Amino acid sequence: MTTRHTAAYRAIVREVNRASIYPRATRPNAVSQHIRAIFDQPREDKDRERFYHDMRNVATFMRSQxxxxxxxxxxxxxxxxxxxxxxxxxxxxxxxxxxxxxKDEE
Structure with missing residues (x-):
């Protein structure tokens, strides 16, 4: 992962953590593991750039929400x-x- 791609990954994880309804100590880490698995999947060069562009857009969307x-x-x-x-x-x-x-009288 290059620096730009690491930044996209960290931005997604940061926004997911901010949106979480659980306190940090009790927060399930399954979401972070799934995000990591998505980022670790092998991609071709042309697909890789598009994927990271989309992930930066996801982080922007979550921040805007x-x-x-x-x-x-x-x-x-x-x-x-x-x-x-x-x-x-x-x-x-x-x-x-x-x-x-x-009030209704009974």
């Missing part, structure tokens, strides 16, 4: 709320309070 997620969370604070909470927060934005809904 992380940034998109962070921006959504920052600029859309109502994202991920339940419908009821979303309505309350929306009404509160314009200075209104939602009326209390009566």
């Amino acid at each position: 992380q940034m998109h997620k962070a921006l959504l969370e920052r600029y859309n604070p109502l994202l991920g709320l339940s419908v009821e909470d979303h309505l309350k927060k929306t009404a509160n934005r314009v200075g209104l309070n939602m009326p209390l809904t009566p």
